[in-house]
Amino acid sequence: MTSPVTFLWPQLLWLLLALPLLAALYIWLLRRKKKLALRYASLSIVKEAMGPGQSLRRHIPPLLLLLAIAAMLLAAARPLAVITLPMQQDTIILAMDVSGSMRATDVLPSRLVAAQNAAKAFLAELPRSVRVGIIAFAGTASVVQAPTLNHDDLVSAIDRFQLQPGTAIGNGIVLSLATLFPDAGIDLEAMVDGAGGPHGIAIDKSAPGAGKKFTPVTPGSYNTGAIILLTDGQRTTGVDTMEATSMAADRGVRVYTVGVGTVDGETIGFDGWSMRVRLDEDTLKAIANSTRAEYFYAGTADSLKNVYETLRSRLSAEKKETEISALLALAAALLSVAAAGLSLLWFNRIL
Numbered sequence: 483m484t485s486p487v488t489f490l491w492p493q494l495l496w497l498l499l500a501l502p503l504l505a506a507l508y509i510w511l512l513r514r515k516k517k518l519a520l521r522y523a524s525l526s527i528v529k530e531a532m533g534p535g536q537s538l539r540r541h542i543p544p545l546l547l548l549l550a551i552a553a554m555l556l557a558a559a560r561p562l563a564v565i566t567l568p569m570q571q572d573t574i575i576l577a578m579d580v581s582g583s584m585r586a587t588d589v590l591p592s593r594l595v596a597a598q599n600a601a602k603a604f605l606a607e608l609p610r611s612v613r614v615g616i617i618a619f620a621g622t623a624s625v626v627q628a629p630t631l632n633h634d635d636l637v638s639a640i641d642r643f644q645l646q647p648g649t650a651i652g653n654g655i656v657l658s659l660a661t662l663f664p665d666a667g668i669d670l671e672a673m674v675d676g677a678g679g680p681h682g683i684a685i686d687k688s689a690p691g692a693g694k695k696f697t698p699v700t701p702g703s704y705n706t707g708a709i710i711l712l713t714d715g716q717r718t719t720g721v722d723t724m725e726a727t728s729m730a731a732d733r734g735v736r737v738y739t740v741g742v743g744t745v746d747g748e749t750i751g752f753d754g755w756s757m758r759v760r761l762d763e764d765t766l767k768a769i770a771n772s773t774r775a776e777y778f779y780a781g782t783a784d785s786l787k788n789v790y791e792t793l794r795s796r797l798s799a800e801k802k803e804t805e806i807s808a809l810l811a812l813a814a815a816l817l818s819v820a821a822a823g824l825s826l827l828w829f830n831r832i833l
Contacts, residue, residue: 490560490805497555501548508544543825550817557810564803572706573613573629575658576601578640579713579742581620581649586714588744589783596783597712597742598640604790605633615661616640621648621719623657623670650720651713651765655730655737658709662735666696673721696732702774704734710793711769712740715762727769736775739766740789744781 489495578601584594605614615629616639627639653670660668709730717723730737743761763779770777778793780786825831 487561487563487806490562492559494555494559497558498552500555501552504548504551508548539824539828543821543828546817546821546824550814550821553810553814553817557807557814560805560807561810562803563806573615573662574608574707575615575617575629575661575709577617577619577623577654577658577709577711577713578643579620579649579651579654580618580643580645581713581718582645582647583649583714583716584742585645586743588746589742589781589786591783593714593742594643594645596780596786598643599783600780600786600790601640601712602637603787604793605636607791608633615658617654617658617661618643619650619654619657619713619720620646621650622646623650623653623720625657625661629661648720649713649716649718651711651715651717652721652723652726654711654713655709655723655726655769656721658711659726659729659733659735662707662709663733666733668729670721698732699734701731701772702734702736704736707735708775709735709737710740711737711766712742713766714743714760715739715741715764715766716760717762717765723765724768724772727772731773735773737769737773738775738793739770739777740786740793741766741777741779742786 578597580594584592584597586593589596608614610631610633613629613631614627614633614636615625616627616636618624618626626642627636630636653674656668656670656673660666660670727737741761741763745761745763761779763777767777769775778789780789
């Protein structure tokens with residue numbers, strides 16, 4: 483637990499005031515029983531029969547029962563606590579930039595090679611129960627590997643990357659969403675042509691999922707899939723990056739962003755042209771913040787590997803506010819059983 487416990491029904495906590503009353507009743511009953519015993523036996527005989535160990539034992543079952551009642555009353559108030567839980571990430575989409583700017587060598591041996599090596603290291607440590615799909619984007623976006631559990635196929639797809647002109651980050655996000663939700667009617671081509679409907683839903687009635695009513699959900703609430711976007715963040719074409727980000731947020735999908743390169747960047751040249759390529763951290767931070775995810779900076783090949791290791795831990799567990807009434811109810815049951823069991827063992831009676 484990492485934060486104070488809160489309660490859905492805090493008014494029921496007033497019932498805890500009954501605990502000192504029960505304790506007072508127990509003490510009163512003990513004294514009354516003692517007075518009755520003294521009428522029929524001398525004090526020395528009573529003390530000898532009870533003994534110091536026996537006298538202490540008789541208080542343990544009632545104490546356990548009192549603790550059980552306290553646990554039940556707390557459970558009735560429906561407590562909430564932030565606890566770390568395993569995440570159920572059934573599918574992760576790696577959306578990787580293969581634009582010309584990824585040939586820059588400010589991350590050695592190059593941005594692309596460093597990204598490929600880190601992605602393969604990430605896959606090697608990922609649980610085999612998690613499906614992974616790979617999207618490559620430059621001027622356009624394409625599915626280079628549909629979600630699969632076969633890591634060999636994923637590694638082969640990563641090794642086949644080829645640099646292409648243009649950087650359509652929004653296209654990469656939209657196609658990642660279409661891959662996560664194949665029946666949602668998300669039509670990337672229609673969005674690029676300006677014919678897409680609200681929330682990227684296909685207007686073409688023959689498209690899968692077309693015409694379905696879309697209802698936005700809370701950002702970050704989708705727990706069976708996530709997107710890892712690896713790029714230098716400089717969009718040059720395609721769907722607007724923040725429009726695509728809004729689509730992800732409306733579907734509750736977290737988009738973890740990894741910035742490859744340096745803020746200063748470098749000038750690259752190819753086939754007679756040259757351009758300055760810099761890391762656009764502001765855009766990548768905005769994507770992560772909007773989707774309730776995180777941004778990671780990867781300025782070197784080693785830091786890029788560390789980023790993927792951190793992501794792996796983030797995707798295997800999450801901190802979430804959860805009702806813990808069941809845990810308290812279980813504790814109450816165990817305490818009650820212990821109280822009854824000890825009473826039977828020591829005194830041949832249930833409390």
